[in-house]
Each structure stands twice: as C-alpha cells, then as structure tokens.
Amino acid sequence: MPIQLEIVSPERRAFTDEVDMVVVPGIDGQLGILPHHTPLISALGIGELKIRKGGTEQVLLISGGFVEVRPDRVVVMADIAEHSDEIDEARAVEARKRAEQELQQAESGVDVARIRAALQTALMRERIATRRRSRG
C-alpha cells in the first residue's frame, strides 16, 4: 500500500503523488516513513527529503516547518521546498559566502541563529547540487 505524499510551501504545492517511502529531515534527525506509520506531528530541520517510489529516488531540499504523518498520508509543510533540479548551484555558493560573512559581523543572538539557518540551507543546497552534477 502506497502513501499519499504532499509537500507544500507557503508559495506553492511542490509535490503530490503516491509514494512507497519518504525520509524527512526531522528536527532531531532523519525520519523514515513507511505506510501505516503512527500519527505524528514533528518539526522539521534543514536537510534532504528523499522520496522512494518503484526503485527511483527523488531528492528535495527542505528547510524548516512541519510534517504531519497519518497512516495513509504524509503532509510536509516546509518553509522552503525545492526540487533538486531547481537548485542553482552558483546562487547557493554565493548565498553561503554571504551568510559566512554576515555571521562574522553579527552580534545579537537572534540574528546569529537566523544567519546560521541560512548558512546551513545554503550548504545543503550546494551539497545536493554537487551530487546531482556528479551523477550527471
């Protein structure tokens, strides 16, 4: 039995289909979800979301938000959700450099946390983009 997976960000619906398995970046580590999972609501961290369906794997970048799991349905509400082929590597590198620079100048605690998150998102974008390229 497949799971109905839906990935939404504030700006759009990024994915909707039936899948065999989904791995989401939970706030305390990866969370693999198969059909008939216990109902769950979890906060999301920054990382890769992997979708498995019929032997193929799709990867999305996810940053912040929540996942709601029901036995037959998974809804990911992410602040940012980007398919791996939507990621622009050059822009990710630029964003990373900018965040690194800002991090050195930042003073207040709230700002530092925000910039760290931006930095981590940029790093993850880079990683996904690099891997996509090496696979061709």
Add this chain to the structure above:
Amino acid sequence: MASLKEIRGRIGSVRNIAQITRAMEMVAASRMKRAQDAIVAARPYSDQMRDVLSRVAAAVTEEISPLLARRPVRRIGIVVLTTDRGLVGALDANSVRAVLRFVAERAGRDGERVEVEAISVGRKGRESLRRAGIPVAAHFPGLGNRPTFSQVTPIARLVTEDFIEGRYDEIAIEYSAWINTLSQRATLRTILPIERPEMGEEQKRTNDEYLFEPSARAVLDQLLPRYVAVDIYRAALEHNASEQSAAMIAMRNATDNANELIDGLTLVYNKTRQANITREMIEIASGANALAG
C-alpha cells in the same frame, strides 16, 4: 487659434501617452492573472496549517503561548499595505481612509484611550498616514508585483516581537480584498492575538493519538509565529491581485481619456484646416473680383 503644426504635435504626443498607458494596462492584466494564480497556489499550505493548528491546540491542554494572550487593548499596531508608486486609482487612498475610520472607531471605545500606530508597507502609505497624523512606527518598502514569503517574514517577526513585548496589545492588518477586477474592498483584520481554533468532540478524540516531536509545546511554539507570517502573506497576495486590477483599470481609463482627447484634437485640427482653406479661397476670390472689377 493654434496652428495646424502645433495641433499635429499635440495629437502625436497624446497618441504616445495612449500607447504607453495601453501597454501598462496589458502588463497589469498579465500580472493580475499571475497574482490570482499565486493566491490559489498558497492555499494548500495555509489550509493545512490551520488543520494542524487545530490538532495541536487541542493536544496542548494548558497552552499559554504569548501569541494567544488576550489583554485589555490600549495600543494597537496596524500593518498597512500600499504601493510605492501609486498609479492604482483610489486604492491607496481608500486604504488610508479605512485606517482613519478604524482609528476613529477604536479611539473612543470603553471610555479608554486607545493609541494606534501604523507599520507602513509601501511609500504611499507612509506619506499619507503621516499627513493624516497617524504615527508610523516602522516602514517597509512596497512588496512589488510578486510578493514572496521571505519578504513578509521580517514584517511578521517585527509585529510578533512587538506583541510579545507588550508594545501593542493587538495587531491588525489593512489590505485591499480582491472582489473582482472592477472592485476591491479595503479590509481590516486582526492577526494577533491568534484566534483559538474551535474543535468538535470527534476531532479531540483522534488528536489524542498524535505523537509530537519533540513536544506538543515545541511544535506550537514554532507553528504560531509561522501562522502569523502566513496570515500576512495571504493578505499580501490578495492585496497584490487588487493592486494589479486597480492598476489595470486606472490605465484603461487613462487610455480612454487619451483617445477622447485625440478625437477632440482631431476635430479641432480638421476645423482649422477647413477654415484655412476657406480663408484662402475667399482671398483668391476677392483678389479675382478686384482684378475683374
């Protein structure tokens, strides 16, 4: 009377204006379409968020998030969405008028003095609010014709912090709701404190089955600020659709006016030309008569 050459020149320049306003009308029309698509695209997220919020609120028995706190209202912060450059007919003026009406309504209620400060988004709003004597506590540039979620998060963060720190007891937002292409309505809505979701018995029962990671409280703490941001984002998207509609209509009117002007000028041009010909003929005729006489 103006010379033929002058009139021709004026017809030419008015025709140029008509071409420009016509082009701007088309641009606004395509932006309006895109703005409407953006509203539809944003719906699944906000629906889902409301859904989760109702589950979480039920699971947290003694939820005391500061964002749900109802206090006696002494100070109100109101986010006012307007454009940077205008060219949208009466849209911006209507927004400011709605704010003034709101201030007048709230100021005298309960015998208490309620202070209202504005957080303006868009230059037109800041200018008119200041002129109207409403203090502008903070200002953001206009959101442009393609508002993104990351544009509204700083606004959400600011008002959320102000609300938690007690600078304001209520946060409202003023935007133009999109009714149809021809009409937009200035709308005022409270965004903080957050309305607690209602729920039925059945929902309560199913909610007990949910596991929360890391905890229901932590999920709530993350969810509520996002809820505020999404609320503002939805208002911004709808406002944008209104703005593009209003721009389209304003430019269509401008084009119509320009065309009317061209018709009038063409009439004057033809009359002048006719008068010139008549005069010349009279001159020739009277010259011939003089010779013959």
